[in-house]
Amino acid sequence: MAHNESSVSRRPRYAAGPIRRLRLLGPWLSRAPWAVVTGFLALGILASAAVFVWPTVVPWGVYGLIVVAAGLFLEPRYLLVVYMGLILAMAILGAYLGPIKSTTTGAQIVTVVTMLLMIWLSHARAQVGVVGVSGESMLVDMRDRLRAQGELPPLPPQWGAEVALESAYGDSFAGDFVVASRSTDGRTLEIALVDVSGKGREAGARSLLLSGALGGLLGEMSEGGFLASANNHLLRLRWAEGFATAVHVAVDLESGNFTIGYAGHPAAAQFAAGSGRWRMLAGGRGPLLGVIDHAEYPRENGTLRRGDALVLYSDGVIEARDKALVDGIDRMLGRAESFIRTGFEGLAQRLCDQAAAGLGDDRAVVTIWRT
Template identity: 85%
Template sequence: MALNESIVSRRSRYAPGPIRRLRRLGPWLIRAPWAMVGGFLVLVALATAAIVAWPNAVPWGVYGLIVVTAGLFLEPRFLLVVYVGLFLALAVTGAALGEGKVATTGAQVVTVLMMLLMIWLSHARAQVGVVGVSGESMLVDMRDRLRAQGELPPLPPSWQAEVALESAYGDGFAGDFVVASRSTDGRTLEIALVDVSGKGRDAGTRSLLLSGALGGLLGEMSEDSFLQSANNHLLRLRWHEGFATAVHVALDLESGNFTIGYAGHPAAAQFAAGSGRWRMLSGGRGPLLGVIDHAVYPRELGTLRRGDALVLYSDGVIESPDKTLGDGIDRMLGRAESFVRTGFEGLAQRLCDQAAAGLGDDRAVVTIWRT
């Protein structure tokens, strides 16, 4: 078995950071809220004593640190208790120092505004049932799961494939995603590239929900009924602006025969080594997913022989405000032409990096070639 290479955008890779490291601390803190409240009130008392004792050495910023930390780890009702104590401490400190500390009133106003902001943030977190940094950890996990679903399974030595994903303006979430599956007997590879309406983080939540559903359908449904099942699923969701485009290919890894179907998606490009030319696979056209009930999605047949390649892509690769789609396709194929002699490794990432839409749209490319 040759190792299949799956390329993911450099801007999409996030190393584990402080948020992830705090995950083990979060559950313990949530189970002991009153202990935390007492701890924060003690900190408020110590900060007040320090400011009064050394007004020129201890800044008002220590209150701001307590405000932010308490806002991250406490639910709204417990947070209010700490902030009431903090507000009283501000009043006592201001009265005790008088003119002895510079910018007393201004610092107090800023601290109160910070308290109001953190109360709003804590309330927003409580509405979705998360406290502290657990919400960010959940988003990181969901994003990583979405990326993992786009990793291609290992392929036989005579086949290679790559995936490249880029989100609009480098956001962590994108409306484009890829799901892939290989049959239990190892003979068939199925790949679906999906473009959810919207872009960047606005489409991220819909991508997360839809990728799980389509990943479950892939390999379980027949290749002829995959797009119909995906369309029915979107119709049941009843999203506002809940449509998506998709291209689905089922490839026989022994014979090289494949079928491909589209749901309102740009046509894939195939390179034929025999003729040395690219051609667009414009058959198998169907409507957008989630728009028309009982839609029909025909399939186009093809074959990948030795030296041939197949390129799937999203509209961000070819669309440009000042160019036609034809110009965008010609531009993409021109970039791909330079890989014909040296091999198609790295082509997916190159097409994403040099897409017609630039950084302003999500881009996704899948390349499959037979050596």
């Protein structure tokens, strides 16, 4: 059997954006905070001079720009110094320009309210120990790391696999994630699709934490022990909403034999090229992860022959509020039947796009096929 690697569907890597570039200011800001304070006070003086000289040309909104910029890059104690200086400048200017600018009082009130909002935002950042836009950058890194966990390893040329993940309402974070691993000898491919309780951003942090742990277990545990170890891990975490569903499959890339097990997860679907039909792999059922101690997770065995395919999916692909679950499964298989006429490539994304839940739930699909 040839072991030359072929390319598989991978998620695009995310280039460093402006938020990540701005976070480089964080260390400098923490080393020289009073220099930054002086800079913002100097900008306040320049703005005051401009408003005083050209009261009908320069708007009071120039103070708003300084207020927002200072709120983004300063800790609360330094921010208060800048804002006190700006309030003093506005009070003096208001006394001189009140008869000239009828909107002086209203502009000052809006600016002070903006200051209060930025102080609250700065305090929230200080509680987690970040400066500037480091907090937003950390969230971007978390999102990209979660997506990178779902990248599939290279496969032999006669095998293909794809992953499609979509979050509820287009959020950056999702409760569904995928972890994958290929054994050191290249023979076994293991993939786990996990659906954490909740959806969108509320489940994003739990997904990231759990994906790292399960990614470490994948390939290190025996095929039959993976779900049990994952269940024990969630029980130790003691989350208030610490349950999850999962499906785990291990495929022998030489023989095509596979084993599959579920932890409260919807049954996978297998396409048999010989009959041209889909069938549900309903065996190997086990309870939710993180609910029952010492739970057992049986496995179901199967074989992927040439032209066969396996589809793993989350409940968002088949569940709809106004329809029975069996109707959602029939709908998904009907879509898959029409999509595979042009091949299995792109099937995962198409099933995600045509999910029964629409945009209202997280959706995830993994396809594995043998040519």
